[in-house]
Amino acid sequence: MLTLYHAPTSVCSQKVRVGLALMGLRYESRMLNLQAGDQFEPDYLKLNPDAVVPTLVDGDLVVVESSLILAYLDREHFGAQLMPSEPAGRVRAEHWLLRCLAIHAAINTLSFSTAMRKKLLAEKTPDEIDALAAKFPDPIMGQKRKDLILNGLASAYVGQALVHLRRLFVDMQAELEEGPWLGGNRVGIADVALVAYVDRLDRLGFGGFWEEEFARVGPWLDTWKALPAYASGIADHVPPGTAETMRSGGAAHWPELARRWKALADETQ
The missing domain is CATH 1.20.1050 (Glutathione S-transferase Yfyf (Class Pi); Chain A, domain 2)
Incomplete structure (x- = not known):
């Protein structure tokens, strides 16, 4: 099961959620409150040392940076349908x-x-x-x-x-x-x-x-x-x-x- 650490109005979280929806991929949601400083909590910093969202966890693999997450999801879970073939x-x-x-x-x-x-x-x-x-x-x-x-x-x-x-x-x-x-x-x-x-x-x-x-x-x-x-x-x-x-x-x-x-x-x- 994919797990996504994200925030409601974070633009980078939004773009990954759009991608997940477009690909029809289910995920476990871990919503962070950025105004409360959840991104600076020690457990989250272990996943994402830059203290930003989103972060994707796929089994033992942790993927950060929203564009990299999109490319990973498309390649590994969607048959690269969103990436041009030529x-x-x-x-x-x-x-x-x-x-x-x-x-x-x-x-x-x-x-x-x-x-x-x-x-x-x-x-x-x-x-x-x-x-x-x-x-x-x-x-x-x-x-x-x-x-x-x-x-x-x-x-x-x-x-x-x-x-x-x-x-x-x-x-x-x-x-x-x-x-x-x-x-x-x-x-x-x-x-x-x-x-x-x-x-x-x-x-x-x-x-x-x-x-x-x-x-x-x-x-x-x-x-x-x-x-x-x-x-x-x-x-x-x-x-x-x-x-x-x-x-x-x-x-x-x-x-x-x-x-x-x-x-x-x-x-x-």
């Missing part, structure tokens, strides 16, 4: 999986510099923010979280995030010209790997990143939203009442992000 398509899909590290970092940046920042500033003292940063096994990640909480959109990480997101949408738009899914006419591993990230931006009220310039991204996300795998992997795990708070919290920052997004587009054209 070399060029496979390389392109594997490159998307690799790029998810930077894309996830960008989504993390925009989440914590906007909607999540207000709540953290209201609930935590400066000493508690310092203590939170110190808990991260990777000290640079701890300093990033602290910087995003204290500085919001003024953080240098925001500019980095926008660069990676622009590359994401430029490349998605190009691939979606070939069909309704990335790289073709059927859903593939790259689609599964990216849906939770684009969905998070949509939930933050940041659909303006793609609505005008990258018109194929919106319909791609809408197609996902109509699938049962989206519901069981993402929508069903959103706590009641939080969707509205996230959207309003993010939308308040959209005018500044829109200004910087346009400036970046002007620079790269």
Whole structure:
């Protein structure tokens, strides 16, 4: 039996749950409360020393990193049906999986510099923010979280995030010209790997990143939203009442992000 350690609204947990649902794989759920610090508990750190979710356990094998988990599940439990069979398509899909590290970092940046920042500033003292940063096994990640909480959109990480997101949408738009899914006419591993990230931006009220310039991204996300795998992997795990708070919290920052997004587009054209 597969065992998944995950969190309700963690984007990386969402993308693995979407994959599990799409593959029709059953698993034992171990839900972590990230706000309570479950990810820093000693028993969990033995499984995942980076103190992040998700973590998959398959017998004696522990698999970490959401893109690696998706590739493992597809290969070992789904007959590699989500991975293109031809070399060029496979390389392109594997490159998307690799790029998810930077894309996830960008989504993390925009989440914590906007909607999540207000709540953290209201609930935590400066000493508690310092203590939170110190808990991260990777000290640079701890300093990033602290910087995003204290500085919001003024953080240098925001500019980095926008660069990676622009590359994401430029490349998605190009691939979606070939069909309704990335790289073709059927859903593939790259689609599964990216849906939770684009969905998070949509939930933050940041659909303006793609609505005008990258018109194929919106319909791609809408197609996902109509699938049962989206519901069981993402929508069903959103706590009641939080969707509205996230959207309003993010939308308040959209005018500044829109200004910087346009400036970046002007620079790269």
